[in-house]
Amino acid sequence: MPELLTQPITLKISGGRVNRNSPQAYCLLSRPNREKIAAMENDRLAAFSDGVIAVIITIMVLDLKIPHGASFSALAVAAPTFVSYILSFVYVAIYWNNHHHFFQLVPRVTGTILWANLHLLFWLSLIPFATAWLGEHHTAPVPTALYGVALLMAALAWYILQTTIIHTQGQASALSKAVGRDIKGKISPILYTAGILLAFVDTIIADALYAVVAIFWLIPDRRVERAVSRQ
Amino acid sequence: MPELLTQPITLKISGGRVNRNSPQAYCLLSRPNREKIAAMENDRLAAFSDGVIAVIITIMVLDLKIPHGASFSALAVAAPTFVSYILSFVYVAIYWNNHHHFFQLVPRVTGTILWANLHLLFWLSLIPFATAWLGEHHTAPVPTALYGVALLMAALAWYILQTTIIHTQGQASALSKAVGRDIKGKISPILYTAGILLAFVDTIIADALYAVVAIFWLIPDRRVERAVSRQ
Amino acid sequence: MPELLTQPITLKISGGRVNRNSPQAYCLLSRPNREKIAAMENDRLAAFSDGVIAVIITIMVLDLKIPHGASFSALAVAAPTFVSYILSFVYVAIYWNNHHHFFQLVPRVTGTILWANLHLLFWLSLIPFATAWLGEHHTAPVPTALYGVALLMAALAWYILQTTIIHTQGQASALSKAVGRDIKGKISPILYTAGILLAFVDTIIADALYAVVAIFWLIPDRRVERAVSRQ
């Protein structure tokens, strides 16, 4: 239905032929469209990643085997699996969180970024597997080491993704500045590797190391957030 | 509330460099962009939460064990599991519903809100586990109590999320007003706790309490909705 | 960075104080915002429904038991399960498809619509369960009847959702016109009911009826689509 404009609105753009890419047209139309297209691209990568990460973080609960029997003792048996579930939930949550902040500074994605992102999702998708195996054999070295390998590979995949994105944006980009020297990102793989090796000495040390890195990432990292609000 | 423009908007951009942050540019461009960026942030938190809650609410059906045999009696065996499935479905649906309404009043999310939200999702993700165990031992005290614990923790996580958001917005915010004294939110944990304890007296009482709280939340809560439409 | 506007743009709105809800402000700002808010609401209901339906349609494949052995004959054993999988996939796809078209005409969702939608999702979420049971006992009356019950309940839930939405929009709405007398929607439940009853006579008849209704819905239904493009 028609609506009322009780006051005159005068919008005058002088000049005849107006190219859609000219400043005027740009100002009225093209800019939002451009952003929309870029945003759509980014949105869909984000949406797909959200979907995959949402499934990863949730299907892990399917590996929490229902206790045999209905007693406290039966529940207690599930405790170690539960602990590994918490750790993995936190890790996947950290990745989603960083992904969320990171891609706010990535207006446009390239094919290379898509693949670097899929590569990250691949390694994240193995965390439920590693978690379930660790949950069943929480004192055994090999499952403990494998869990560390999954974390290590995901960390490397993240590093590749980050580097790829910064590469496409240039060293001067807000993102590049936000990431800075990225000490966290550089130390984590070292600690994972230590965990993997020490799993064969004492699994407790390895588990401790994995937990430490998680806590270490939980400490709010304002770098990217700050860069976003700065924009 | 209406926004006043005390000056007539006379926007004359006659050539020259115009900074994207100038009032003129702002009027034509920046405002929607700002909102867009904020919305995108919010959207992605919403999208991820939707994804996780969608998986949680759906994978519960995987715990509905297929009856052994093809008779009515075989189907009847699945009945208690089915009842607990309905209850859990309703609970997760309530959380999604509140989440949906709530985040309409949260234009911009902070890192703290992201984590408070992930904390809520963690406890919600345990509902399928608690449901499956309760379904298998629906007359046993421990599974009935554990189910209540899952509900209690989710309720507390919701309370934390709500408080965090209101804190970032200030007591004067539409959301703070909308939530008001939040009697429901304060009574529910008490009833869950009662259910957990009474599960060891009689599981029926506990189940009844869990059901009561659900119905209690199903009664449409127009507070937030009203605040949204008021905007 | 600043950008260039080489041509003057004159946007003059006479008058002093401008209420954000005044036509002028409305024209420049409020309209897109209003739509944005409405769209966001709708989008999120759509996003969540998409998520749930996506999980429903996909987890059904988890009930396709992997054949014991690697021979053709081993694969042949899975055939009936596969057929029921196809039928269910088509049904869930039909629901998503109608949902997709339908909600294009629902700019704003109310709490009642949210719940009517969740009620539909509940019954859809039982289709994988019914499918798996039917797949295991495809010649048994009870599983065949139960499958029909799942379809019937989903159909009724859809009818409730449709009625709720039209109720909020009024009989004059594009949607109400698009749905019209809704013969399909009225006949389907009758055929499902017939299938449920005839399952105890001959499961083939029931299966045939379920398949007929599916085909019946697959025939493109342009009503809503036409209404959308008409807008």
Place this chain on the structure above:
Amino acid sequence: MPELLTQPITLKISGGRVNRNSPQAYCLLSRPNREKIAAMENDRLAAFSDGVIAVIITIMVLDLKIPHGASFSALAVAAPTFVSYILSFVYVAIYWNNHHHFFQLVPRVTGTILWANLHLLFWLSLIPFATAWLGEHHTAPVPTALYGVALLMAALAWYILQTTIIHTQGQASALSKAVGRDIKGKISPILYTAGILLAFVDTIIADALYAVVAIFWLIPDRRVERAVSRQ
């Protein structure tokens, strides 16, 4: 291509009723709205496809059976399953990737496109099933052939989807040009068919062929991407 405005945009709305479909209103309002509606349609198809593909790519990990025992040898047993998991992950990722690029050039979706897309999702949804069976019997001809059948059907479904979309857009469309002679799309089915047949000669040859096609698609295909940025 640039859009020409042959008249200077002098938009004077001096009071009175202005129909929302008048050129003036169009200039200020309708264009973005129209695009928004189209985008919403497309977005939702994309969102649903993302959801389904996200679940497909992730639930495959549930078929990675947890090794019996905690030794390296126990883990080694899972190796072939793991290899087939990688291959399938890559395939599903390729489909998502192409889907992502492709639908950037599909502003508006029709009912036919929706169904062609659902048909693709159906065959993709069988990949986890085929993968799990292949993983358990990686040297057996029938599972190896079936895996190829799943890939072949998905490829044909993609071809149908692509043809449907181009048909609705016309041969002159950017998409049609972008796809061009589509050699990849034409050769892949031939190689899959060869793999299916050769599976009964030697499964290694079949596996090799499946892997070759995947690599073949991994080589960045800039056709569509270029067309997008050209816009």
